[in-house]
Amino acid sequence: MKKYCYGTCFLISIAINILFSIYLYLGGGDRWVAKNPDITYGSPLTWTEKAAEEAEAVAAISCSGHGIAFLDGRISDGQPVCECYDCYGGTDCSELSPGCAADADSGDPIFLEPFWMQNAAASAVVIPGWHRMSYRYADDTLMSTELETYIRKLHSIVGNAITEGRYMVFGVGSSQLLSAAVYALSSENSSSPSNVVASIPFYPMYKSQTVLFNSENFQFEGDTNSWQSNNQTNNTDVIEFVTSPNNPDGELKKSVLGGKTIYDHAYFWPHFTPIPGPSDHDLMIFTLSKLTGHAGTRFGWAIIKDKDVYEKFLNYIFTAYLGISKDTQLRVLKLLKVAIEQDGKPLFQFAYNKMRDRWDRLTSVLSKSTRFSTQNRHHLHCNFFNKTRLPSPAYVWVKCEREEDDDCGAVLEAGNIISRSGRVFSAKDRYTRLSLIKSQDDFELLLKRLTELVSLEKNSIETM
Ligand SMILES: Cc1ncc(COP(=O)(O)O)c(C=O)c1O
Ligand SMILES: *[C@@H]1O[C@H](CO)[C@@H](O)[C@H](O)[C@H]1NC(C)=O
Ligand SMILES: *[C@@H]1O[C@H](CO)[C@@H](O)[C@H](O)[C@H]1NC(C)=O
Ligand SMILES: *[C@@H]1O[C@H](CO)[C@@H](O)[C@H](O)[C@H]1NC(C)=O
Ligand SMILES: CC(=O)N[C@H]1CO[C@H](CO)[C@@H](O)[C@@H]1O
Secondary structure, three states: OHHHHHHHHHHHHHHHHHHHHHHHHOOOOHHHHOOOOOOOOOOOOOOOHHHHHHHHHHHOOOOOOOEEEOOOOOEEOOEEOEEEOOOEEOOOOOEEOOOOOEEOOOOOOHHHHHHHHHOHHHHOOOOOOOOOOOOOOOOOOOOOHHHHHHHHHHHHHHOOEOOOOOEEEEEOHHHHHHHHHHHHHOOOOOOOOEEEEEOOOOOOHHHHHHHHHOOOOEEEEEEHHHHHHHOOOOOOOEEEEEEOOOOOOOOOOOOOOOOEEEEEOOOOOOOOOOOOOOEOOOEEEEEOOOOOOOHHHOOEEEEEOOHHHHHHHHHHHHHHHOOOOHHHHHHHHHHHHHHOHHHHHHHHHHHHHHHHHHHHHHHHHHOOOOOEEOOOOOOEEEOOOOEEEOOOOOEEEEEEOOOOOOOHHHHHHHOOEEOEEHHHHOOOOOEEEEEOOOOHHHHHHHHHHHHHHHHHHHHHHHHO
16 A cells, blocks of 8 residues: 555656646746746846845844844944944944934934835845946936836826826936926026025025026025015016925925926825825926935936926936936836835825824824924825825924024923924024934934923923
């Protein structure tokens, strides 16, 4: 009996192996090898194996959840060291320094890091040594057509911008496109420069770039509303920046002057605001930085209606920079493929939940305060989530209510919180900005310090 079985079982086993091999050979095994339907893999990995091992080895270095090791980080004992988040130290980032200040200053979008760790397999990309060495793509452009297609797809899924029949230009972050836009909208050879304006409080880069480029064709003129009230003639040439939602206060804004306008939509994503409908302006600028959180990748895009303006954009990007990195474009393509999975639900739900949770916890702390107030938030219908919801802006625009607290940043600093003062945004120092888009550790520490500050208020009332 036993011998009989050995023989038959052996034959059956061989038969199964043969059938399985034929199945794999015919491509049926792809579903085990990769989920990506675009690409079929026939043979085992050869030259990517070492790179993959290297990438996984560095990702496996434990930094206690309070830091990350990177392949291009500083090396110690032959391997990259942990780079710890603020206030954490030690070789594995496990030591929290007591009394460390909560730094809510920068707009570094680290809050999305956990999403990309959860989507590690889908978002990793391998770059061969010979990847796109040319200045140009095969169609003789500086921009990936495939990437452009994905950006248009993304906007149509989110419903936040009209892209049909519009031109698109890529830039090194949206920062490069902001200055390209001023150049493209300014009047050449005119007797007086175009006036660049923005509504206070505004993102300071508009002013600093315009000042830095110091052109004969444009100059920074300050606040839109005071410009409007002081300049009553119609024949002056103005370029208006409209940031919507606004940095620092999160407000959805519209053009005041209705002339040449640059819509900066860096934060016009469901993470931060209800999407009431698609933006349909002549010139709209978006950035990867606040969409997927990859500020370090330096990628942004402009959506342009007018052909002449588009050509001036291309001229600017070509003449000043010869286009943007092809490596960046490959990486962005991979990230956007993940972003549009399941019609964007995983990414946008993650980002919105995170922002909403932070706002809920923050407003619960600040509701006990009479000393600090924040911007008002109003319910709006969000087409993307198909529900009415509050905005959950990237920043809290804090106002110090006490007469004597006219330097709100200094008040927070005394409470061991670093913020960005109103003056940076050409506003009053009675206001200051707190970032809610940094790491979870940064947020937890910020909340702890704010709670301490607010409880001091209560004690002082009780002792009065
Ligand atoms: C309103 C606004 N626009 C543009 C940018 C620039 O972003 P990036 O150059 O990373 O695209 C920022 C960055 O914080 C911003 O807040
Ligand atoms: C501006 O002047 C330069 C040189 O005089 C000329 O080549 C260019 O075409 C002019 N541009 C416009 C928009 O008139
Ligand atoms: C500006 O132009 C508009 C329409 O062209 C006109 O209605 C308005 O009165 C003008 N304003 C001034 C101050 O000239
Ligand atoms: C949006 O929600 C409403 C009610 O909540 C529902 O009737 C409607 O079908 C939904 N629309 C879409 C496009 O899902
Ligand atoms: C041309 C003109 O009248 N420009 C004035 C517009 O208003 C600003 C103040 O906001 C003045 O400084 C300009 O001289």
